[in-house]
Amino acid sequence: MRLGVNIDHVATVRNARGSAYPDPVRAAKLAEKAGADGITAHLREDRRHIMDEDIDRLIAELEVPLNFEMAATEEMQTIALRHKPHAVCIVPEKREEKTTEGGLDVAGDDNRLARFVAPLVEVGSRVSMFIDADARQVEASKRIGAAVVELHTGAYCDLHYEGRFQDRDAELKRLTEMAAYAHSLGLEVHAGHGLTYDTVTPIAALPEVMELNIGHFLMGEAMFVGLEASIAEMRRLMTAARTVDA
Numbered sequence: 746m747r748l749g750v751n752i753d754h755v756a757t758v759r760n761a762r763g764s765a766y767p768d769p770v771r772a773a774k775l776a777e778k779a780g781a782d783g784i785t786a787h788l789r790e791d792r793r794h795i796m797d798e799d800i801d802r803l804i805a806e807l808e809v810p811l812n813f814e815m816a817a818t819e820e821m822q823t824i825a826l827r828h829k830p831h832a833v834c835i836v837p838e839k840r841e842e843k844t845t846e847g848g849l850d851v852a853g854d855d856n857r858l859a860r861f862v863a864p865l866v867e868v869g870s871r872v873s874m875f876i877d878a879d880a881r882q883v884e885a886s887k888r889i890g891a892a893v894v895e896l897h898t899g900a901y902c903d904l905h906y907e908g909r910f911q912d913r914d915a916e917l918k919r920l921t922e923m924a925a926y927a928h929s930l931g932l933e934v935h936a937g938h939g940l941t942y943d944t945v946t947p948i949a950a951l952p953e954v955m956e957l958n959i960g961h962f963l964m965g966e967a968m969f970v971g972l973e974a975s976i977a978e979m980r981r982l983m984t985a986a987r988t989v990d991a
């Protein structure tokens with residue numbers, strides 16, 4: 746199972762002051778050294794964290810694959826086609842949201858998304874749709890030509906921290922079923938959003954999930970223990986979850 750480290754929030758701290766530091770590319774390289782299998786960065790329309798030059802530098806300087814997260818807009822498609830990143834993850838984006846709330850409505854926008862995704866696939870990027878654990882969204886992702894679905898774990902994590910354990914377990918059941926269903930359709934399955942040391946184990950234990958993308962918690966934890974240590978502990982938990990499952 747791969748660990749993709751999302752470095753957006755190093756840029757959030759940098760941009761809070763409009764300074765040149767901390768540098769998200771430095772964090773990406775450190776994450777690479779600490780064993781990250783890939784780096785994820787989300788270039789938002791409002792450039793609130795990652796900026797265009799960060800993407801240029803990540804493409805030029807990284808050794809591990811870049812997972813370029815973006816909204817399905819013409820501007821972002823042009824940027825992705827210029828860089829041809831290893832992976833592109835299409836996410837819904839609202840200007841006023843704090844973070845990506847909920848998955849993309851692929852089923853409700855399938856004709857447009859099919860046309861949007863085709864040129865990205867053509868230049869060799871693995872296209873992933875960030876969706877809720879919902880059979881209609883899984884089926885639509887397959888239909889429009891995506892190779893990957895990333896299941897949104899945000900609701901599961903929120904319910905855990907709200908202490909709503911029955912609802913959390915119901916969401917985990919949906920994630921479990923949809924991971925298996927997506928895999929049965931030939932889609933590669935990833936998962937992410939909101940994952941922490943407390944919540945990662947049941948998700949990492951899902952046998953069809955090939956990659957987790959984790960950022961905010963790892964960066965916060967890095968303030969206390971350093972990035973290499975926070976990544977190492979997350980990796981340890983992921984490996985342990987897989988071992989128990991086997």
Ligand code: PXP
Binds near residue numbers: 939940959
């Ligand atoms: N996966 C996707 C598609 C995301 O949008 C995000 C957040 O940018 C993540 C994973 C990582 O979420 P978090 O920063 O909460 O770990």
